[in-house]
Amino acid sequence: MGSKNLKAIALCGNRATRVADPTGVEGIADSLRERSLGSLTDKYRNIGTVANLAVFNRLGSLPAHNFQQSTFEEAEALSGETLTENNFSRRHGCASCTIRCERLFRSLNGAEQRLEYETLFALGPLCGIKDPEVVLQAAHLCDLYGLDTISTGGTLAWAMECGEKGLLPEAGTLGLRFGQADALLAAIPAIAEREELGALLAEGSMRAALELGRESSYWAMHVKGLELPGYEPRSLKTMALGLAVSPRGACHNRSGAYEADFSGEVDRFRAEPGRGVLVAASEDFAAVLDSLIICKFLRKCFTDFYSEGAELLSKVTGWNCSNAELRRIGERIHTLKKLFNVREGWRSQDDWLPERLLSEALPTGVARGIALTSNELREMIQGYYQARGWDKDGFIPEEKLRQLGMPPVSISASRVSGQLETPNSKL
Numbered sequence: 192m193g194s195k196n197l198k199a200i201a202l203c204g205n206r207a208t209r210v211a212d213p214t215g216v217e218g219i220a221d222s223l224r225e226r227s228l229g230s231l232t233d234k235y236r237n238i239g240t241v242a243n244l245a246v247f248n249r250l251g252s253l254p255a256h257n258f259q260q261s262t263f264e265e266a267e268a269l270s271g272e273t274l275t276e277n278n279f280s281r282r283h284g285c286a287s288c289t290i291r292c293e294r295l296f297r298s299l300n301g302a303e304q305r306l307e308y309e310t311l312f313a314l315g316p317l318c319g320i321k322d323p324e325v326v327l328q329a330a331h332l333c334d335l336y337g338l339d340t341i342s343t344g345g346t347l348a349w350a351m352e353c354g355e356k357g358l359l360p361e362a363g364t365l366g367l368r369f370g371q372a373d374a375l376l377a378a379i380p381a382i383a384e385r386e387e388l389g390a391l392l393a394e395g396s397m398r399a400a401l402e403l404g405r406e407s408s409y410w411a412m413h414v415k416g417l418e419l420p421g422y423e424p425r426s427l428k429t430m431a432l433g434l435a436v437s438p439r440g441a442c443h444n445r446s447g448a449y450e451a452d453f454s455g456e457v458d459r460f461r462a463e464p465g466r467g468v469l470v471a472a473s474e475d476f477a478a479v480l481d482s483l484i485i486c487k488f489l490r491k492c493f494t495d496f497y498s499e500g501a502e503l504l505s506k507v508t509g510w511n512c513s514n515a516e517l518r519r520i521g522e523r524i525h526t527l528k529k530l531f532n533v534r535e536g537w538r539s540q541d542d543w544l545p546e547r548l549l550s551e552a553l554p555t556g557v558a559r560g561i562a563l564t565s566n567e568l569r570e571m572i573q574g575y576y577q578a579r580g581w582d583k584d585g586f587i588p589e590e591k592l593r594q595l596g597m598p599p600v601s602i603s604a605s606r607v608s609g610q611l612e613t614p615n616s617k618l
Contacts, residue, residue, distance in 0.1 A: 198337075211509030219503050226492040227289045235488050239282075239294035240308035241271030243421070244316075250453075251558030252423040255316035256369050257348035258412050258547060261423040262556035265321035269311060274323055290488055298327040306330055309443070312421030313344025318351060319369030328376055336383035342395055345418030347378055349396040350388070352410045358403060361388040412545050415440030424548050426558035427452040428462045432571040433470045436542045436585075438528040444487070447473040460558065462567035464574030471578045475521030482524065523595050526587060530600060539584045542572055 192198070210216050234242050247253040248266040255263040267273060274296055280303050284291030295303045304327045314320060314329040333340045351369050354362025365388060366374040381389030391399050396418055400411035412419045417440030424431035433448030434441045443449070451469045452459035480490060483500055493499050497514035504512045529537075544563075552562035576583060580591045589599040 210507045212506040215506035216503070219499070219506065223489060223492060224289050227489055229492070231491040232290050232488060235290050235292040238271040238275055239292050239306075241274055241294060241306060241311050243271070243308040244311055245270040245272060247312075247421065247423075249557070250426065251553060251556030251561075252426045253312065253316055254412075254419070254421060254423050256319050257317060257345075257352045257410060258419070258423070258545075259352075259551075260555050261426055261553045261558050263316035263321075266316065268321050269315045269323055269326065271308075271311075274306070274311075278323060278327070285486070288486070290486070292488055296323075296327060298331075299324055302331065304331050305334070309421055310340040310344075313341045313418075314375070317344045317348045317421070318375055320372060320375060321370070322372060325372040325375065329379060332376065332379040336379065338379065338383060341420055342418045343379065343382065345412055346382075346392050346396045346399065347375060349400065349407070349411050350378075350392055353403065353407050356406075356410075358405055358407050359388075361391075409546050412547065413441060414544060415541055417441045419545070422449050423553070423558070424544060425553050425563045426561050427459050428563065428567075428571070429457060429459070429466045429469055431462075431544060431548070431563055431568065432466050432575060433473065435544050435568060436470065436572060436575050437474070438525070438532050445474065445477055446470060447477055447487075447490070460561050462563060462571055464570050464577075466571050467573075467575030467578040470575055471525075474525050475518065478524040479517055479521040482520070519595065523597060526592070526595060526597065529587060533586065534600075537585075542585060544568060 192200075228236075234240075244253065245266060248262050248270075251261045253261060253263055253266065255261070263269075275294075278296035278298070280295045280297040282291045283293040283295060283305075292307075293305055294307070296306050297303055306327065310330050310333070311326060314333075315323075315326045320326055320329075330340060332338075333343055347367070348369075350359060350362045351367055353359035354367055355369070362368075365377065367378055367388075368374065378389065378392065381387060382392045383389070385393050391402060394402070395413070395416060396411040397408075397413045397416040400408040414434050414437065419434065419441040420443040422430050422434075422443060424434060427449055429451040430446075430449040433446035437445050439445050448466075448470045450473065451457055451466070457463075457466070457469070476490075476496070477487075479497070479500060480487060483504065485500075490496070495514070497517045501512045501514045501517045504510060504517065532541075548563055549565050549568060552560050572585075573583065576585050579587075580594070581587050592599050
């Protein structure tokens, strides 16, 4: 939408929409409301997602200084606990929400600012900023100008490192260095208004690095053009795979692969081909959860998600949907995303991680010395393709499409030119 200068789409109507079984839907909603007040949502209700910062720092999974480190020495000053003690203003949430995960913090000038983990990470440790007041001001500027905070922080961190390495003199002139608050706050309006260096940074780290050239792409921490979220892939191997293969790029909302790493069910420091099954399952789960319009913070409140989700869908729509069919729907949704990418020129090498993550071991914290090699990532990707029923190059065989009840599309030309033979065919 942004590329088309489109801010929003507004829809309105004058007809009410009825559900198939109002009493049944209300019964499920009552049950979910009760479960949403249990221990599985304590973090979101008590502190909010900013609680992640201190936890990730202890686990050596908090990216700092443009992913040069996986811990941040000043993490305590930015922790959710410290913010809650010193800056908490009030809780907020979606309409009728029982969790109310949103936290508004008050800055020194009295203004309220919404803050969650990804914004805190991206405008804080990733850029070497330790002052919560600066993070609150930076978050306010991003909201004011409509800038994504993860991409803004990731692109600024790239510019800071390029400046320190002597590849971007303009950054040095502006004082854009890790930990320099004034320069960070000045750079955000410059990006929004495309002024001076801001014109380059407004393109995002991938395009900016391609334009700058030399070795700058090495420090551009993105997948498919989307800057990495606040999870250190080298100490979270399942998440590393999830970020690499996601059709959207480095998005933590399209894959919950990190949950396997944090669960203790796998060794998060070890890369294994079997992680592909976990990543595929997390992607399909996220696709169904989003399509049912269920909050992700309720995901652990289900005893049997697909059975309960199928029941909810049936009572809302009147459709006779089984848990097996709902699982299949999730796989179809994800497959459709991949087919779109293939049509638009996806190549096997697009499923990859930034070179830094495959060349440098972690230098600090409990994950010190942990690394991720190209061979390890390649083996995990092959395991993922196999779990998906795709070929070794990541393309979807026609037989797989038939199994999913999807119309076949020609992919032979995409292996050569990156385009489908019938680019206008219905997917």
